[in-house]
Amino acid sequence: MSDEPKFQALLRDQIRSEFTASQQYTAVAVYLDAQDLPRLAAHFYAQSIEERNHAMSMVQYLLDTGQPVVIPGVDDVRNDFTSVEDVVRLALAQEKIVTEQITRLARTARDEGDYLGEQFMQWFLKEQVEEVASMSTLLTVVQRAGENLFHIEDFVNRELSRSAGTTDPTAPPVAGSRA
Numbered sequence: 001m002s003d004e005p006k007f008q009a010l011l012r013d014q015i016r017s018e019f020t021a022s023q024q025y026t027a028v029a030v031y032l033d034a035q036d037l038p039r040l041a042a043h044f045y046a047q048s049i050e051e052r053n054h055a056m057s058m059v060q061y062l063l064d065t066g067q068p069v070v071i072p073g074v075d076d077v078r079n080d081f082t083s084v085e086d087v088v089r090l091a092l093a094q095e096k097i098v099t100e101q102i103t104r105l106a107r108t109a110r111d112e113g114d115y116l117g118e119q120f121m122q123w124f125l126k127e128q129v130e131e132v133a134s135m136s137t138l139l140t141v142v143q144r145a146g147e148n149l150f151h152i153e154d155f156v157n158r159e160l161s162r163s164a165g166t167t168d169p170t171a172p173p174v175a176g177s178r179a
């Protein structure tokens, strides 16, 4: 396997990262649901599905380009949250790590002269800019709200639920969505 392009190996690792992110956001959503924060919980349930879609669009890319596909297990996720701020900090840290991973994938594709791979990663770069920005904003709102968690619910309801139902027409196809 040593002559396999590095991009392909990294992309397979990334499928695991995206599935793990999905599982982590499910844990986050359930914690928030138990804290009686239904709007914020709904936001993270939706994020969990988005992360699964990221993984499954990478699966679709491997299928479309005739490369071997393996569906991995996921890494352990955290459930021992202490506060809403703790949760959002974790989510922001996760998105920053994914941004580094996606950037490395794009750089590797370019270094290897893999134009298809480079093109495929472009949407994910844009997506990470949005996800880090929106999670940073959410962290600021959570910190500003302090003890008043209704402010957070109100913010999510006003600002974040709008984008949740809309599908991005530029998003890459997701395996299984054509079934």
Ligand SMILES: [Fe+2]
Pocket (backbone or CB within 6 Å): 018, 021, 050, 051, 054, 098
């Ligand atoms: Fe993702």
Ligand SMILES: [Fe+2]
Pocket (backbone or CB within 6 Å): 021, 051, 095, 098, 131
């Ligand atoms: Fe994400």
